Amino acid sequence: MGLILFTGAALLVWSFVIEPDRVIVKEATINIPQWPQAFDHLRVVLISDLHVGSPHIDIEKLREIVATINQQQPDLILIAGDFVIQDVLGGHFVEPEPIAAELKNLRARDGVYAVLGNHDWWYDGNRVMLALNNAGIKILENDVARIERDDQSVWIAGLADLWTGKPNITGTLAKIPASAMVVALTHNPDLFPKLPTSV
Template structure:
């Protein structure tokens, strides 16, 4: 066998293995990712607060159907978070190999989520493209509070927070001023939204903003980065902890897939974020 033929066979096998990983192993996997961050304005009374982030569930995308969501809910409850945030995109449109799951079905499973400080949601662009009112009603009817440009006070022992939900940057009003109505000066504010592109517009008094939407690019290539990120800022807000101008942002890569059912070196995850003061 010639050297060129051997080289071709080796490269073909490597390509096949990478394709299997990207289109089967990656999307079908799931992990609870425990991450710690330090936030400048975080109160010592809330040190170690554990926030579970269930972003971009896209229920119905390949390998992420009803049963998968049930398993995810069980895993999140076992991780015992203090607070659970659902930053939007509960449904799918047109993902290759996916099957639409009504938001009512997804909400009926998500109602089993448990956390002492509550379970809260905002809507994502896919939820708006389907029917924002329908998705919101589905969640609210199961006891999950939807904070579209609204806030709520949270108290757990000595920890006091104002949780602010900001509607989607692409499709929602994302009225930050409305969302922050009634908030007193000096309150510790934890915000969450779907699309991190709103981050540069947010006021400095937000201690931390949590978002999803980007899926971490779904694909990460060593030495190259993330070829496709649905953001006007490219890879700037693609994933993880970002600090700019004294403001803190955390972007979870989420669970499902969109457009193509591919995940390569960006595994589906629920992020359990522990937040500490300096």
């Protein structure tokens, strides 16, 4: 019985104290047919669900996350929403402006792009967008961005959140040439099966 109680207590400590405080970098290599040669070995950092203000993510932790991202020397940074969180047990609300002020320190040759998540819209999506835009982060809510190198390009298609927005797949992709290489960015992965296989 003592071993069961110890194991249960250890799991609780791991789940609520140790694991949420860790910053882990996971790397993956993705080979894409007909990928533009100018973008060979493109280093992309994808981050999502920062939820700054939750029990283990304050401004100091966000600063650590930004430093860890910059250490990866990314070419492109994609942020898939949920910058803020409110009314979380054990946390405290952090306004979008100080979050954006820290994210302004992100460095990537080809830029920093983002979409908003459900928590951003539940709070005030327009205020979150304004703060991020003022920090130099390009928001792609049903919008696109073209990244160019040596007369070749890759397009980023940002789609609005499935739960709180109105993702416009057809309208967004219509802004991109038909034969272009496209990387889609959205907060809720349940949207991905609805995308054309070419994206």
